Amino acid sequence: MKLWALNDYGRANLRQRSAPIPEPGPGEVLVKVAAVSLNHRDIMMVADGMGAPLSFPFSPGSDMAGSVAALGEGAARFSVGDRVISTFMPGWIDGRTAGNARTPSYRALGGELPGVLAEYLVVPDGWLVRAPQSLDDGEASTLPVAGLTAWFALIERGTLRAGETVLVQGTGGVALFGIQIARMHGATVIVTSGSSEKLDRAKALGATYVINRHTEDWVEAVYHHTRDHGADHILELIGGANLGRSIAAVAVAGRISVIGLLEGLELSGPAVPLLLKSPVIQGVAVGHRRALEDFVLAIDRNGLKPVIQRRYGFDALPEALAAFDCGPFGKIVVEIA
Amino acid sequence: MKLWALNDYGRANLRQRSAPIPEPGPGEVLVKVAAVSLNHRDIMMVADGMGAPLSFPFSPGSDMAGSVAALGEGAARFSVGDRVISTFMPGWIDGRTAGNARTPSYRALGGELPGVLAEYLVVPDGWLVRAPQSLDDGEASTLPVAGLTAWFALIERGTLRAGETVLVQGTGGVALFGIQIARMHGATVIVTSGSSEKLDRAKALGATYVINRHTEDWVEAVYHHTRDHGADHILELIGGANLGRSIAAVAVAGRISVIGLLEGLELSGPAVPLLLKSPVIQGVAVGHRRALEDFVLAIDRNGLKPVIQRRYGFDALPEALAAFDCGPFGKIVVEIA
Amino acid sequence: MKLWALNDYGRANLRQRSAPIPEPGPGEVLVKVAAVSLNHRDIMMVADGMGAPLSFPFSPGSDMAGSVAALGEGAARFSVGDRVISTFMPGWIDGRTAGNARTPSYRALGGELPGVLAEYLVVPDGWLVRAPQSLDDGEASTLPVAGLTAWFALIERGTLRAGETVLVQGTGGVALFGIQIARMHGATVIVTSGSSEKLDRAKALGATYVINRHTEDWVEAVYHHTRDHGADHILELIGGANLGRSIAAVAVAGRISVIGLLEGLELSGPAVPLLLKSPVIQGVAVGHRRALEDFVLAIDRNGLKPVIQRRYGFDALPEALAAFDCGPFGKIVVEIA
Amino acid sequence: MKLWALNDYGRANLRQRSAPIPEPGPGEVLVKVAAVSLNHRDIMMVADGMGAPLSFPFSPGSDMAGSVAALGEGAARFSVGDRVISTFMPGWIDGRTAGNARTPSYRALGGELPGVLAEYLVVPDGWLVRAPQSLDDGEASTLPVAGLTAWFALIERGTLRAGETVLVQGTGGVALFGIQIARMHGATVIVTSGSSEKLDRAKALGATYVINRHTEDWVEAVYHHTRDHGADHILELIGGANLGRSIAAVAVAGRISVIGLLEGLELSGPAVPLLLKSPVIQGVAVGHRRALEDFVLAIDRNGLKPVIQRRYGFDALPEALAAFDCGPFGKIVVEIA
Known part of the structure; x- marks a missing residue:
């Protein structure tokens, strides 16, 4: 499979690589990624890791829509073929977030956790939420963060x-x-x-x-x-x-x-x-999984359509990042054929 | 009756005066003041009116305990003899406070409204709350603000x-x-x-x-x-x-x-x-009347005793203010014999 | 002025009467009533007082829209000509309602308090709320209760x-x-x-x-x-x-x-x-004044139009009550020319 | 190890058995049980399963205190030797509980999930909460349910x-x-x-x-x-x-x-x-793990001591159940030497 990764800080060091498709372990699912939307955070992570030391190669990206391609043992929340979106801080299900006063938690995709700019991902099934039926993959990919x-x-x-x-x-x-x-x-x-x-x-x-x-x-x-x-x-x-x-x-x-x-x-x-x-x-630093599930229901009920400025192919990530720099009106989405 | 009033900004202009005992109108009560506790706000009001133009003579003081001495027509919340305390922002009963974004409300005793450093006050009966049974007047006077x-x-x-x-x-x-x-x-x-x-x-x-x-x-x-x-x-x-x-x-x-x-x-x-x-x-700018009523119940239930640094006679207000300047541990109270 | 009143329980005892136009006292306003909408409660009050002893003559009606016709001394919440609606439980401004466990409060218009089926009313200015600009009087009269x-x-x-x-x-x-x-x-x-x-x-x-x-x-x-x-x-x-x-x-x-x-x-x-x-x-027994004010804003913002089954003239109250009996789809409104 | 189990409904069918000590899998811990407190629910489960079909042998018991005896791979919430208590509905971490309108969730220990009347248990580490430092094991065992x-x-x-x-x-x-x-x-x-x-x-x-x-x-x-x-x-x-x-x-x-x-x-x-x-x-059907953690803090801060009517040895479970029948003042606890 293809994926984008940094081997050092800076946009010039963002390269497309290939890797074997991972296999889901117990409680995990394999997701075929269909679309990734970009956030200001991605720009900052690529530039300098936002102050946190990254271990390279590092894949950026926090916002994803795709479909379940395979199930690990005991992964029961979804079936193969289900359309899903990611959650930004995967351990935060409901109520209060983790961490403490000295060290607040910032365990998020495309940061402390690996990013989503890849053809396939393996994640615990609890990290995903069902995608809205009324949105296509590009639209759905804009929900988990913005x-x-x-x-x-x-x-x-x-x-x-x-x-x-x-x-x-x-x-x-x-x-x-x-x-x-x-x-x-x-x-x-x-x-x-x-x-x-x-x-x-x-x-x-x-x-x-x-x-x-x-x-x-x-x-x-x-x-x-x-x-x-x-x-x-x-x-x-x-x-x-x-x-x-x-x-x-x-x-x-x-x-x-x-x-x-x-x-x-x-x-x-x-x-x-x-x-x-x-x-x-x-x-407010994004939110928890239960709220994302509530939001998905509201979208399907009310026909909300996320505003997308432009969609790019997977290979055109550099152009997509450049478009983000220009202050678009609407999300910049990278789609994977 | 005796009262303290400013005829100009500055502590030197705070003088004891005499005035006729006022009479309660419809819905009002006459309160015989027994104790007034001092707050940092009083110091500031005396010094410069906290930026708001005062009309002189101006009586400072926001915190009062006393007893109901007479009832105006239709004033039904209390009986003569009931021990009462004041509320700081009298119109705020419950829920949200008054005012708007441009001009927040600060209609409080000893500021926009007359202060309490007097032997008698006339106020609408809705401006008062029953005093705790377990506190004396000096103690009770510390509740409405601090x-x-x-x-x-x-x-x-x-x-x-x-x-x-x-x-x-x-x-x-x-x-x-x-x-x-x-x-x-x-x-x-x-x-x-x-x-x-x-x-x-x-x-x-x-x-x-x-x-x-x-x-x-x-x-x-x-x-x-x-x-x-x-x-x-x-x-x-x-x-x-x-x-x-x-x-x-x-x-x-x-x-x-x-x-x-x-x-x-x-x-x-x-x-x-x-x-x-x-x-x-x-x-947080003090609070509403319903919360003060709740607090009074909690005091009587649990025997909380406000900390009083020292009690002064009515004539000793200047000494009481000087004591406040020294950063006391506990409230400074002025009592009226 | 004209008004409807019972001189005994039962719809047959509901008669139109005349009375002098009342004058507003301190803090009160005179309201020229334009429309009254009927509620199930009115039917019950007319039938038997809902278990509470009524003092006759008794005017029913709890829901009213009209305009301010005169101001009593110190009544500052409205100007003459302002379009207003009533509040059902007038003392309940925000937060918690009055009353206690043994005797809950039910101090409402057209029950413990006089009703609104009259050409003119005098009420304290705090009992009223500004009517929505986007509704006519008949529509506005349906808001305070239903x-x-x-x-x-x-x-x-x-x-x-x-x-x-x-x-x-x-x-x-x-x-x-x-x-x-x-x-x-x-x-x-x-x-x-x-x-x-x-x-x-x-x-x-x-x-x-x-x-x-x-x-x-x-x-x-x-x-x-x-x-x-x-x-x-x-x-x-x-x-x-x-x-x-x-x-x-x-x-x-x-x-x-x-x-x-x-x-x-x-x-x-x-x-x-x-x-x-x-x-x-x-x-839920209706609600407080602050919530009614919020609701009015929401109506003007979103163009909500109350459903009215039919409007009747003031003299046609008996026909209006009969229409209510039939289970209408929408409110029954009595309008005063 | 010893455990108590039913081979059919009814207290007469509750027998002590022996079984091998289980081993913790990935994310799980082995707990050495020190004390189990009895609840009305245990009496009902033993009598008839509360309407749900049990698969025999079935161990009752929902309330447990003990210590961590061994860690499975990746179980990071506790260390060996930590004193812990159980959670009654283990999947409920914070916020809203699981299940839906038709089929509410009742996935609890000693019911849909195995009970705790055994010398050792293996559970996911997320099912446990640190025990209060100020309570002994018998006292701590009374917290998770009552x-x-x-x-x-x-x-x-x-x-x-x-x-x-x-x-x-x-x-x-x-x-x-x-x-x-x-x-x-x-x-x-x-x-x-x-x-x-x-x-x-x-x-x-x-x-x-x-x-x-x-x-x-x-x-x-x-x-x-x-x-x-x-x-x-x-x-x-x-x-x-x-x-x-x-x-x-x-x-x-x-x-x-x-x-x-x-x-x-x-x-x-x-x-x-x-x-x-x-x-x-x-x-209210018990509560979530975050609230149990809050409660443990409150106990250690304030020295709350659960009321225990009497403690029994592990072999004396029948006598303990009989004591429960008599309506004790305080919890009945079974301790494991």
């Missing part, structure tokens, strides 16, 4: 309800799912971006109001669109000092889900409105 | 349970209630302070472990005492960049209640552990 | 999310709102009824699956439609021994909202599935 | 807080843990029983009030002791029509945990107070 992150923040943690206002920052992968999931629940959606063209597309996708942050004070614009109520739920996808602006924009008893770190790894913001409005601020 | 803040953070928002670990920063008024309330629920309590003598007293009050932040790295000490689990709930009473250290010390899926702002009004902290551990960070 | 009951069960208590399955029993007022609210949140909706014609209309309103309980075993049909998962949330609108069937049909960790009592005041059901599936069973 | 059931109801589901009132029905195994856990959280505890002698012992264990249900109307007594507030949380350990009395006794917005079924498998109760007081009624 899709679930938005769902986990808004629905599993945020218990969003119709009539609430969600503020989505930017138009990246999590942001677009945020728009769709919020609309699926009857919420008002406000999107900020620096690109008028992307804001037009966000509006076409369902955004109620859009704010060009280059031409408007976005906090004032949120006050305006909500008649000073503020945003009940903010997907904080920028980070850094932007958190302070989100605290200004959030409603009384609202919620800020900290997800993205584009403007730096150190968050900051004012304490007084944090005390008086008492929003919940909570970091 | 006591309720600790209760609201740990119990109403935090749903603390036995076996969890609470980290209390410092030994101020909220901190000492935090120790007592956490112990009342079977939690482990860790206290940090720069004073060994105060840590000894915290231990005598029930703290399980104490950390001198001048001689130990307190985050490492929390890891040590919890075998790396971290603190399930942190009362963040320092603020500023200390929040970053609290994020390091908090357990996976834990909670940080932001309450105090001693080290500055701008909070900051690292994003990566916030994402991976996913604690809830939530500001 | 609409809010469905919202409170599914959303405020039930935190419904897309992809979950809601089972709605019958096609009464609460049931139809349940279908619409569940669909607004992306849920699958199953409706049971004994009338094929009503099931067709339920399907047209958005129901995903319908079950004729005269021709099918509805529990088996729920298993079938959910592939044995069961219903995540059941609106128990029948009561009596039907609760036992709901316990059979509910999903693991699901929820049963007990609302209707058509088959008797004594509920019963099997304990073993209650233990093993551990659903929450919770009675 | 102890966790009370903890799960009151704390994991009930988020009990100081000052609330817990009503405990009877003095069985779950009841006594309920008293201790409620007191550990500062709650008021009311106990009902038909035995004055047992009520005296309940009071000595920490109950605040006791009610002899043969000589008092217990619902009225609850009203009396709570000044009509009612019980915030009721451990419903009787079942049948007693649920109706619990609905009468429960506080507004309280909680009834349905656990015991002594008075029959069909629950019943009045709908009107269920609607007006809106308590949560939820069945």
Whole structure:
């Protein structure tokens, strides 16, 4: 089989290799991978391993859709032929994640665990979730990271309800799912971006109001669109000092889900409105398997279609990564024939 | 009757005055004030009004115990003679507080509303809560602000349970209630302070472990005492960049209640552990009337005795304020004969 | 002004009377009533007072839309001309309701409190909520009881999310709102009824699956439609021994909202599935003001239109009550010219 | 090794046998059993399998403490010598339990899974939890079923807080843990029983009030002791029509945990107070592993000592079962030398 792997840090060291198709052991399944979607994390892992030492060769990729090709002894959750998607942090089934205060767990595919940019994978059957019937493989491959992150923040943690206002920052992968999931629940959606063209597309996708942050004070614009109520739920996808602006924009008893770190790894913001409005601020790092199963049901029920910017063949991974660099509107997917 | 009032900002402008005893209108009650406890907020209001323009004469004081002296027409929640305490934000009965994103509500006694440093007060009967039977007036006067803040953070928002670990920063008024309330629920309590003598007293009050932040790295000490689990709930009473250290010390899926702002009004902290551990960070500005009623029941059931550093006579308010400046271990109370 | 009132129990004793237009006192507003919608409760109150002794003359009616005609002193929540709707249990703002274990509170309009079948009402301004902009008065009058009951069960208590399955029993007022609210949140909706014609209309309103309980075993049909998962949330609108069937049909960790009592005041059901599936069973008696405000926002955002079977003039109340007896599909509304 | 097993239904068919010590496979551990505590469920399983067909020989027993004697390949959660206790439903780690509406899961030790009345067991390492350091093996063996059931109801589901009132029905195994856990959280505890002698012992264990249900109307007594507030949380350990009395006794917005079924498998109760007081009624069938780990921490922190009526040797199982029949005050434990 073919697979992509690094033999050292840096995109130039990403090479296609071949390897024997692995065999599933007890409780494991062999998955024929059909599609992999790219995430910002993949870019960072390829560049420098995100600070963690990688053992080479290392295959990147965290998001996968495929089908069950063979079952190991006792693997009972699926049948051969079932369409499946991966889970990002495979040990996290429900409730609380693993790890402790000193060493939080980050045991994820394409990082501490091997990545998915290969024709075949062997994984324990508990690491997989049934794919939605209403999506093709390319679409389904976008759910385990970007899709679930938005769902986990808004629905599993945020218990969003119709009539609430969600503020989505930017138009990246999590942001677009945020728009769709919020609309699926009857919420008002406000999107900020620096690109008028992307804001037009966000509006076409369902955004109620859009704010060009280059031409408007976005906090004032949120006050305006909500008649000073503020945003009940903010997907904080920028980070850094932007958190302070989100605290200004959030409603009384609202919620800020900290997800993205584009403007730096150190968050900051004012304490007084944090005390008086008492929003919940909570970091979200993807989510657990049960929530992904819930999300799959919601997709099949409501016909949500992930936004894909473009699909590439397996051999075109370098072009796909280059497309990701350009800030696409929608996911970049690599498909395996 | 006698009352204390400012005729301009600054402690030197705080004077005792006399005024007629007010009469309760419809739905109101006349309260004979028996004790007032001081809070850091009173110090700040006297100094500069905390940024809000005061109309002079202005009476400070937010925390009061007394008894019902007369009833206005239709005031049915209490009888004459009932012992009562005040509520800090009188309109907040249960659920969500008032205000909006642009203008959060801060309609509190001794601020936007008149203060309690007077022999008599007239207030709507809904602004009062029955005092605990097991406390005297001086003790009861410490509950509406410092006591309720600790209760609201740990119990109403935090749903603390036995076996969890609470980290209390410092030994101020909220901190000492935090120790007592956490112990009342079977939690482990860790206290940090720069004073060994105060840590000894915290231990005598029930703290399980104490950390001198001048001689130990307190985050490492929390890891040590919890075998790396971290603190399930942190009362963040320092603020500023200390929040970053609290994020390091908090357990996976834990909670940080932001309450105090001693080290500055701008909070900051690292994003990566916030994402991976996913604690809830939530500001707490005292709490609602229903929670204060719950807290009163808990006090009578469990015999909690607020820690009082010293009691002063009504005429000795200046000495009481001076005592507050010295960082007492326990509340400073002004009693009215 | 005109009003309808009983001078004794029984529909024959319901007479139109005239009275002076009342004047609002301090904190009160005068409301010009535009529409009243009927509920099963009104039928029962007229028949026998539901067991509580009424003082005659007694005006029935609990659900009202109108506009503010005059303001009493200090009534600041509304301006003259604002369109408003009533709240069913006026003292219940947020959080927990009043009353105690021995004597639960049932202080509601058209029962313990005067009803709304009059041209004008005087009420405290806190008893009202702004009407949705997207509904006319007749539509808006259906929200405070039937609409809010469905919202409170599914959303405020039930935190419904897309992809979950809601089972709605019958096609009464609460049931139809349940279908619409569940669909607004992306849920699958199953409706049971004994009338094929009503099931067709339920399907047209958005129901995903319908079950004729005269021709099918509805529990088996729920298993079938959910592939044995069961219903995540059941609106128990029948009561009596039907609760036992709901316990059979509910999903693991699901929820049963007990609302209707058509088959008797004594509920019963099997304990073993209650233990093993551990659903929450919770009675719902309408809901609080904050939830009604949330619901109004959701209606304006999503264009929900209450189903009205027919509108009657104020003088035609007897015909309206007769129409209610026939089991309409949609609300019966009385409008005041 | 020795073990106890049935070769047919009925206590007369319970025989001690011998078998080879099993060997742990991959991911499994060998546990040397030190103590087994008896539950009502064991009595029923021995009598008739509780309706499920048993395959003989069948070993009963669901509650175990012991130590790790050997590790299978890859079993990394424990070291040899670690003291451990069992989990009742081993697959349930956190969050929601398995199974569906039609076929709820009841995959528990000493039922669908083999029992623990043997000198050695082999189980996956994920089925075990570290034993409390502060308890001996006999005490620790009482936690996985009776102890966790009370903890799960009151704390994991009930988020009990100081000052609330817990009503405990009877003095069985779950009841006594309920008293201790409620007191550990500062709650008021009311106990009902038909035995004055047992009520005296309940009071000595920490109950605040006791009610002899043969000589008092217990619902009225609850009203009396709570000044009509009612019980915030009721451990419903009787079942049948007693649920109706619990609905009468429960506080507004309280909680009834349905656990015991002594008075029959069909629950019943009045709908009107269920609607007006809106308590949560939820069945509890033991609980998940994460909650058992939390409970172990709480025990070590607070020194809770399970009440043991008497300890028997392994060969004295028949005498131990006979003691259980007599309605002991405290657990019956079988210890293995």
